[in-house]
Amino acid sequence: MEVDSPVSGTVLEIFFQTGDEVHALTNIAAVGELGENASNLRPENMRPGNSGLLVKRITATDNGIEVPVESRAVNSWSMVEGVSRQSDLNFSISPRAEALATKSGIDTSGIQGTGPNGRVMEKDVQFAFLNRQPVTPLARTVAAEQNLIVPAYGSGIGGRVTLDGLESGIALPEAMPPAGKHRRAIPFQGIRKIIAERMLNSVRSTTRFTLNASADARSLLSLCQRLKENSELQQITINDLILFLVSRVLIGYPQLNALFTNNSISWSKQVNLGFAVDTERGLLVPVIKNAEDLSLEEMSQEARRLSFACLEGEVSPDDLIGGTFTVTNLGALGIESFTPILNVPQVGILGIGNINLKPVEVNGKIEFVSHIGLSLTVNRQTVEDSPAARFLCAFSQQISKIDSVVDITENLSMSNKEFKIPQCKE
Known part of the structure; x- marks a missing residue:
């Protein structure tokens, strides 16, 4: 940057x-x-x-x-490297973090603080508590001396791992050989490291539930062809149409346009729509703010601006925060369906697959119709099966008739007031 x-x-x-x-x-x-x-x-x-x-x-x-x-x-x-935290005069811990560590019995000497100048914050202690392994001191010592893997759960009280539980332990593998002629070492740092930490935190802190469906894509392909024939609108892509439609359908399903933090659910009246951008530095998710108020043309321009900024390494930090829902599209790579990982604290993310032919019965005959793959992951802690299914159903139905939803003769300036919030027709 x-x-x-x-x-x-x-x-x-x-x-x-x-x-x-x-x-x-x-x-x-x-x-x-x-x-x-x-x-x-x-x-x-x-x-x-x-x-x-x-x-x-x-x-x-x-x-x-x-x-x-x-x-x-x-x-x-x-x-400075190799300095003992306990003897470091600059060691700092926030009062809330210290209180939590005392209450939880967490030794802060081994915690890497994320606050200013390495200050240990409350979230650092929380992370250490959630990831600590219940193991007796003797078992921990023997495991370290004999290079054994400590089981995730033991036979002791509360799943505590004792010395007996190490007998079936497996020795840790030898360290990876150094980089050489046939191996290249790539430092795991910067954005790559942040992405890895956030993905791990997402998996650990959420109960993921993924629904897969497909939608009739004939209307979508027809609209794209009409847009390509219009010199002023030919830059609008399928992904732009998806983002536009998501921003409208979400209004009717506030359970998915929400954040889950500190055991509190916050429904958002605004749709701050994140979308995944694949860059050389890793996956970035810029956010289109107030997406529900943008016309399709404005949506396309903003998505293009943010994508370019991400690819050039010039995206502003402000453009990477504040999202309430995310869309990730792997359709161009031939993926039919997948399990999108939640961008916590968001509770929903929609994955877009490729468009392929699917057999459909029409008037007693089988026809092959273009369908687009859809994969919706939600946090089952806050979003129940039915609302998630209804959202995906409503979105699929709107995709199937998008050429009637978007009127390009009016310069794509449709507002929310002109858009009837769709409900799934069961």
Whole structure:
């Protein structure tokens, strides 16, 4: 992500390397006059080093262009490693986190804090509590010494793993061989690491339930052909039509347009629609805000703007937050159906499959009709089977007649007031 410099001056020091994880509100570089001392701007949890970083002269401009003037090696700092948390004078923990740790019997010395300067927050303790393994101290020691896998559950009280439970344990596999001629090591960091953590958290914290269906796609394909023949509207894609229709159908099913946090369900009156974008750095989910108020043409323009920003690595953090429902489309890759992973705290995500021929009985005869695959995953903790099925049913029915739902002769300016909220016809 590029950040424009708000001031003009010389880059005196860069405190982090590309790919380093940095907490919010932490200084990442110092800008001033050549020869000025920047030591007071260095993050507290760093030590001196020498990475040969370059000094650059930059000028604050509207487009953030850097203008190099001169270069020389300067001292850099790197993160302190191998410091015991208990003996670290800078170790910090929030009062709420400390209270929860005491109540839950959690040792905070091994917790990696996610707050400013490594501060341990309440959510860090909660994560440690949910992922701790109930095992006796002796069993833990033996497992470490003999390199054994500790079972998820034991025969002790409350599923506690005892020494006897390790007898059938399996030795951990040897470490992966180092990168060489036939193997390339790829650092697991940055966006990739964040995505992995969020996916794991989604699976652990939700009760996923997926419904699969298909919808008659003849009307959808017909409308797409009409759009391609219109020079002003030919950039509108099938995915744009899907997003547009989802934003309208969701209004009638608030159970799915909701967030589930801290044992509280929050139904949203606005449809902030996220959609998955595949980038080289990983999967990003930009959000179309107030999607229910946009015309199809406006929806298409916003989706195109956000997609381009994601692909170019220029998407704003504000465009990646606030979603209430998500759509992910794998149809272009030939996937018929799949299990979309919830983007927590959202409670619903719709997966779009490819369009293929499906046998259908028409007047006593079998015809092959184009159908589009649909996969809806919901959090069964908050969304029951029937509302989820009705939403998918209503969406399928609207797909099957979308050429009558969207009137391109009126410049695609249909508003919610002109759109009758669909209900599933059973």
